[in-house]
Amino acid sequence: GESVGLHLPTLSVQEGDNSIINCAYSNSASDYFIWYKQESGKGPQFIIDIRSNMDKRQGQRVTVLLNKTVKHLSLQIAATQPGDSAVYFCAERSQGAGGTSYGKLTFGQGTILTVHP
Amino acid sequence: DAGVIQSPRHEVTEMGQEVTLRCKPISGHNSLFWYRQTMMRGLELLIYFNNNVPIDDSGMPEDRFSAKMPNASFSTLKIQPSEPRDSAVYFCASRRQGASTDTQYFGPGTRLTVL
Numbered sequence: 471g472e473s474v475g476l477h478l479p480t481l482s483v484q485e486g487d488n489s490i491i492n493c494a495y496s497n498s499a500s501d502y503f504i505w506y507k508q509e510s511g512k513g514p515q516f517i518i519d520i521r522s523n524m525d526k527r528q529g530q531r532v533t534v535l536l537n538k539t540v541k542h543l544s545l546q547i548a549a550t551q552p553g554d555s556a557v558y559f560c561a562e563r564s565q566g567a568g569g570t571s572y573g574k575l576t577f578g579q580g581t582i583l584t585v586h587p
Numbered sequence: 588d589a590g591v592i593q594s595p596r597h598e599v600t601e602m603g604q605e606v607t608l609r610c611k612p613i614s615g616h617n618s619l620f621w622y623r624q625t626m627m628r629g630l631e632l633l634i635y636f637n638n639n640v641p642i643d644d645s646g647m648p649e650d651r652f653s654a655k656m657p658n659a660s661f662s663t664l665k666i667q668p669s670e671p672r673d674s675a676v677y678f679c680a681s682r683r684q685g686a687s688t689d690t691q692y693f694g695p696g697t698r699l700t701v702l
Contacts, residue, residue: 502689513591513678513693514630559630563689574643575691577630 612681
């Protein structure tokens with residue numbers, strides 16, 4: 471039979487361009503968000519995180535923006551390089567009962583970023 | 588820091604055989620997670636341990652799957668008997684609960700192929 475897999479969004483950019491990867495999350499109670507990068511044959515690697523009491527956080531060449539009103543998260547990569555080519559996942563953490571930090575992350579499907587030299 | 592260590596990196600087995608995947612979390616981390624990644628379903632949480640105690644195993648597919656964490660530095664995920672649909676990449680991740688960040692650090696994964 472025909473196999474059906476996830477159809478990941480893709481983004482192709484030229485080296486040196488800025489990249490923006492978007493993510494819609496599902497739970498309005500989520501209080502913490504992480505972006506991971508996964509290269510072929512490797513495990514997800516932490517890039518940057520943001521708590522729900524913030525709407526922007528910057529790292530080295532990366533910026534994460536959080537819009538809680540529309541439950542949207544974005545990752546901006548400045549001056550994208552071929553080494554940035556990977557699958558990028560957003561993850562959200564939902565609070566446990568009584569407001570405790572459960573620690574369980576729910577991952578998005580991922581976006582494939584391809585950077586052309 | 589050695590990071591999360593998983594073994595084996597690749598496993599090929601035949602349907603019906605028992606498979607055991609191993610994980611050594613980062614030293615000092617007290618939470619451990621097992622994930623499965625497939626093209627069909629993406630990255631799924633199977634089970635989560637905190638201080639060696641299983642907290643949430645609702646993601647474990649069925650009774651054929653079991654996980655243990657006998658001490659803070661070792662965990663196993665066992666599939667018995669294995670089936671072709673178990674073919675996937677299995678990741679272990681660890682975290683230090685109570686740290687300023689809630690980041691989970693992933694191992695390199697075990698690619699399992701069940702023939």
